[in-house]
Amino acid sequence: MTLGEKIKLARMQKKISQQELGDIAETHQKNISKYEKDLVTPSALVLKKIADALDVTTDYLLGNEVDSAIKDTALLKQFKEVDSMPDDEKNALMKVISAYIRDFRTKAAYEV
Known part of the structure; x- marks a missing residue:
């Protein structure tokens, strides 16, 4: 699963819109859309804000955790x-x- 797919999946599980995630992560909704489509990679700072907003770790988003790892x-x-x-x-x-x-x-x- 790609970074963008993981962001989208976590966002949908959290039941928040791209706009809401963008507001929390202090970036534009269009950037969230680009991240989810894997057109652009977020900076480390934005990635951390996205992970915090989605209650997941940056390691999970980057694919560095095994599936059984704790994401909460x-x-x-x-x-x-x-x-x-x-x-x-x-x-x-x-x-x-x-x-x-x-x-x-x-x-x-x-x-x-």
Whole structure:
């Protein structure tokens, strides 16, 4: 997937227009259109603003992350904090997360 395709996909998932993204990223809507069509590559500064506006990382947009990487920047920041915790604290948190995921999957299975 190209940079432009990723910008467009993330923008559509966020349900914002090119104009809205342009306003947030402090660039013109026409530039957003050109980025999405891969006619022009945004500067590093604009790319960072676009990534922030779309709640993705610049690495994701540039194709430097694997598909399974965390794209939710708020969640990624929290996991980075967890990574710096002592092992016993991390293990306790992992048990809570595992229990929540198990409960979520169970609930989803019964909703089908």
